[in-house]
């Protein structure tokens with residue numbers, strides 16, 4: 001078997017060129033500071049306080065660079081520790097940080113299992129890593145032990161149904177190519193994948209594209225020597241066993257059974273999410289936030305009118321215009337598509353979202369009284385937050 005370290009030395013993942021940093025910032029979930037604030041700090045973190053973060057299994061640096069760049073641009077004092085087993089991946093992450101003049105990052109080569117020796121952190125990012133450990137619960141426990149009081153975890157682990165077709169190929173290639181170097185495995189596996197018949201579950205799975213993106217992507221998807229996926233019940237069990245509690249999935253709508261069909265009363269919340277995952281069938285990864293068990297924190301909610309709503313991937317003006325004209329709002333994500341219909345009278349509220357105003361200020365700007373505001377804002381929040389199009393955070397709002 002090619003070990004995890006050998007794989008990521010040969011094929012640092014994801015494949016990135018530090019020269020590209022001058023022309024774009026890769027953003028996403030988990031670990032955008034707005035998302036961290038919303039899910040872990042009730043939307044009201046005081047960003048004048050230093051932020052200590054661990055990027056565990058940081059790879060070539062996507063999550064790291066996003067976090068460091070957004071905090072730097074917002075002038076938030078921060079200390080970020082990056083740790084990864086692969087020196088090749090670290091080299092690329094370091095070069096990307098240097099290209100952006102990002103300081104405040106300490107780079108380490110090592111295992112996240114030693115996270116408690118690296119310090120205590122307000123936030124831990126662990127994206128696409130825990131499912132590659134020989135004993136994933138050990139990783140979740142190590143991260144829990146390195147979390148500071150009041151902190152939280154943003155993570156991604158693989159999900160089974162959206163990855164249909166992957167595991168039989170991984171197993172077949174593992175059996176076929178025992179003893180071969182990573183480069184030889186790649187060349188041979190590519191030939192086989194190119195010749196798969198149309199009906200092969202992997203070829204038929206339109207949810208997956210990493211194998212087309214790069215050699216590192218192909219290797220990571222189909223030749224990994226240590227890889228497993230977690231269904232919703234498996235994931236909730238593992239969090240429970242390792243001292244964590246799920247705060248929420250980054251796109252809750254995907255797991256909301258009532259958005260797919262009538263939710264029967266006999267299903268618990270966990271069972272309903274498990275059924276939704278099966279009905280969707282397209283979820284390849286679970287992106288979620290977690291806090292320590294026993295921590296009563298809840299995600300941000302607009303019942304607190306001091307919160308500042310922030311739109312993501314959608315413009316306030318364009319959205320407000322569409323709502324004012326009673327136009328349906330299409331949501332197109334890889335995992336699901338939906339049509340949102342927001343109340344026409346909410347259009348002035350949406351138009352007043354500028355990344356600075358609080359909900360109370362939005363109500364005043366739109367000349368809507370508090371009672372009417374509550375009735376209009378409820379459906380806006382439900383749809384936009386649940387589809388990941390809106391978050392609450394005061395980061396950079398002043």
Ligand SMILES: C[S@@+](CC[C@H](N)C(=O)[O-])C[C@H]1O[C@@H](n2cnc3c(N)ncnc32)[C@H](O)[C@@H]1O
Nearest residue numbers: 008057058059062084085086111112127128129
């Ligand atoms: C799929 S990549 C994900 C990289 C990055 N987090 C991202 O999302 O772009 C997995 C990374 O985890 C690292 N890794 C795997 N096991 C690890 C461990 N026990 N400790 C630290 N890093 C680990 C690998 O070297 C690799 O760089």
